[in-house]
Amino acid sequence: MKIKRQKHAKKTISFYKYNFCFREPFQILIDGTFCQAALKNKIQIKEQLPKYLMGEVQLCTTNCALKELESLAKDLYGAKLILQRFQIRKCKHMKDPLPASECLLSMLGETNPHHYFIATQDQELTTALKKIPGVPLLYIILNTMVLDKPSERSLKHVEAVQLGELVSPSQQLSIQSLKEKEGLSKDNNDKRGKKRKRKSSNPNPLSCLKKKKKPMPQQPKKTDGEKKKRKRNKKRRPAGGEEAAVAVSSNPTTA
Secondary structure: OHHHHHHHHHHHHHHHHHHHOOOOOEEEEEOHHHHHHHHHOOOOHHHHHHHHHOOOEEEEEEHHHHHHHHHOOHHHHHHHHHHHOOEEEOOOOOOOOOOHHHHHHHHHOOOOOOOEEEEOOOHHHHHHHOOOOOOOEEEEEOOEEEEOOOOHHHHHHHHHHHOOOOOOHHHHHHHHHHHHHHHHHHHHHHHHHHHHHHHHHOOOHHHHOOOOOOOOOOOOOOOHHHHOOOOOOOOOOOOOOHHHHHHHHHOOOOO
């Protein structure tokens, strides 16, 4: 029996995770009726709920639920002590407390944006909660905690999303992120455009100056001494070497 309850709970949790973006730690709003049933059936809420839901949880309540237990009979004193241990979520009824059922309904609104689980034994409250899509319900029956199956309102909401008639929470988040990215890109483009306009309106004064022509390197002038080079006349020697020269010099008439 315990294995079947675990499988049922796992299937229901995956439904809310996939279709309504529920994430750990699960936030569970608890009223006095659930604490009273847990005390009567000897159920340790803080220890057994994380095991049953197979994940981290945050147990919380509201100021209105505590005030309601304080105003009731002394038989609910034990339930009040249990409820005081949980975190208190701020509601809008601090000055004028409402009944716990009305306060919890106001915390959920029309779409349960904060992804609360509701743990209660109040039948009127459960019927009102089933009209809101995406609200997991917990209750105690036969000494065990039970996670109720998704309501018809939640199932119809999922069908409408699949047909394209509605937008799922995950799609809403993706649309918001796309809009934020587009806004950032527009801001960056506007800033770049302003920077470019500033550059075009205020040119650099140094760029307007005319470029100076570089002087051509002058070649050094040649001196008169270098122009007039000394020419050397080479004497041609007659053929025959030194002996022919001596013979010519001794017989000048033959020349």
